[in-house]
Amino acid sequence: xxxNYLKSxxxxxxxxxxxxxxxxxxxxxxxxxxxxxxxxxxxxxxxIRWNGLMARAERVEKGNKGSFHVLFPHIPKTGGTTLDYxxxxxxxxxxxxxxxxxxxxxxxxxxxxxxxxxxxxRVMMGHIELSDYIYQLLERPRLVQFVLLRDPVSRVVSxxxxxRTGPNHPKHAIAKDMSLREFVSSPQIDDVRNGQTxxxxxxxxxxxxxxxxxxxxxxxxxxKEQLVKRYSLFGLTEQYDQFLLMAHTLLGWQDxxxxxxxxxxxxxxKSSIDEATLQLIRKNNSIDCALYDFAKECLNxxxxxxxxxxxxxxxxxxxxxxxxNILNQNYES
Numbered sequence: 392x393x394x395n396y397l398k399s400x401x402x403x404x405x406x407x408x409x410x411x412x413x414x415x416x417x418x419x420x421x422x423x424x425x426x427x428x429x430x431x432x433x434x435x436x437x438x439i440r441w442n443g444l445m446a447r448a449e450r451v452e453k454g455n456k457g458s459f460h461v462l463f464p465h466i467p468k469t470g471g472t473t474l475d476y477x478x479x480x481x482x483x484x485x486x487x488x489x490x491x492x493x494x495x496x497x498x499x500x501x502x503x504x505x506x507x508x509x510x511x512x513r514v515m516m517g518h519i520e521l522s523d524y525i526y527q528l529l530e531r532p533r534l535v536q537f538v539l540l541r542d543p544v545s546r547v548v549s550x551x552x553x554x555r556t557g558p559n560h561p562k563h564a565i566a567k568d569m570s571l572r573e574f575v576s577s578p579q580i581d582d583v584r585n586g587q588t589x590x591x592x593x594x595x596x597x598x599x600x601x602x603x604x605x606x607x608x609x610x611x612x613x614x615k616e617q618l619v620k621r622y623s624l625f626g627l628t629e630q631y632d633q634f635l636l637m638a639h640t641l642l643g644w645q646d647x648x649x650x651x652x653x654x655x656x657x658x659x660x661k662s663s664i665d666e667a668t669l670q671l672i673r674k675n676n677s678i679d680c681a682l683y684d685f686a687k688e689c690l691n692x693x694x695x696x697x698x699x700x701x702x703x704x705x706x707x708x709x710x711x712x713x714x715x716n717i718l719n720q721n722y723e724s
Contacts, residue, residue: 418524423599427592430526434621437534444535444623444641445696459533461642463516466590467582468549469539470628472652475516477635481644487514521593521617535642536621540587540686541628543676544669547575547583548659554580556657571659572668575675585678588614611678615685624693625686632707633690636699647707648714 418426439447439459463478465471479487519525541549551574554566565579575583581595591614594600605613618625624641626634635647673680694700 414527415524418527423522423593423596426522426524430521430523430593431617431621433526433529434534434536437529437532438621439533439535439623440620441624441693448641458531459513459535460529460531461514462519462529462534462536463514464519464521464536464538464590465516466538466540466546466587467518468546468553469541469587470631470651471516471539473631473649474539476652477644477647477649478514478516480646481642482514487516489515490517518590520590520596522596522599523593535623537624537626537638538591538618538622539626539628539631539634540683542683543587543679544672545661546587546628546679547672547676548661548664550582550586551575552657552659571664572671575668575672583672584675585610586676588678588682591617607678611681614678614682618682618686619689625690627683627687627690630690632704632711633694633699636703636707637693637697640697648711650715650718 421429437460461478461482463471463474465475475489479489513531515525548571551566551569551571554560554562555569555574556567557563560566562580565577566574569577574580577583581598582590585600586595588610589595589600592610594603603610624634624637626637635644635649638644639647
């Protein structure tokens with residue numbers, strides 16, 4: 392019953408999403424479940440899945456990057472700022488739009504001053520969630536969407552360091568004097584309780600993750616399905632080079648060399664964290680931990696499909712280190 396209801400909602404809403412400013416008002420009147428259902432309908436129609444990317448790999452080698460949208464929902468502290476930089480190098484600058492979903496929705500009038508902005512800006516990246524209106528504005532018939540995941544404990548610790556030492560972060564005033572245990576226990580801090588899962592499902596907005604009545608097993612099943620069915624490819628922060636080599640092969644990215652961006656000013660030594668705090672982080676991120684293990688297992692099979700072996704990875708790492716050394720020499724001079 393609920394599925395049929397949501398499908399009817401999608402059909403009712405889609406014709407009304409033009410012009411976009413009027414559609415945004417209607418969008419905000421929907422529940423999170425209705426928003427995510429509507430956006431999943433868009434993804435099911437447009438997204439090129441893994442097998443589709445594999446099938447077109449030969450065309451990519453001939454220099455055809457395709458005419459699809461490229462969407463990168465950046466989960467904080469997964470290496471996304473560095474990936475933003477790599478993405479920008481591989482597309483024409485006027486194709487790329489980088490903003491967080493909140494700022495996009497707050498400035499739709501500015502976006503649409505050129506009227507056809509989403510026909511021009513086919514590469515979009517930022518802290519975008521599944522419940523965001525931006526998915527309803529994608530006009531091209533095909534879409535490539537990808538995401539990076541990170542070991543949940545490492546991500547939470549890195550997020551703590553970043554928020555605590557970053558004066559421009561909106562939570563900095565709250566977190567600057569907190570211990571790590573206080574940080575991960577605070578109800579005022581988001582993104583420390585299965586933040587990767589809830590971002591992928593669009594449940595961080597309005598604290599929906601606190602309101603749903605799904606069991607942990609149901610949420611895990613749902614996010615696994617979301618990752619496999621509605622993301623063309625995905626990667627792990629701990630296997631960053633492998634992801635870039637996949638993008639080189641499947642998306643035709645030619646310049647994938649990088650230097651890490653947006654580093655935290657101070658880093659907590661993980662070996663100094665007491666076991667009780669580590670266990671608390673794992674407990675609060677149990678779904679993220681299971682999702683990470685699932686993604687890792689899936690990626691091992693995909694690396695094998697691509698012939699992505701240790702020799703290729705080590706060769707790229709060596710060349711990338713040369714690239715970093717050259718950059719540093721230029722900075723010093």
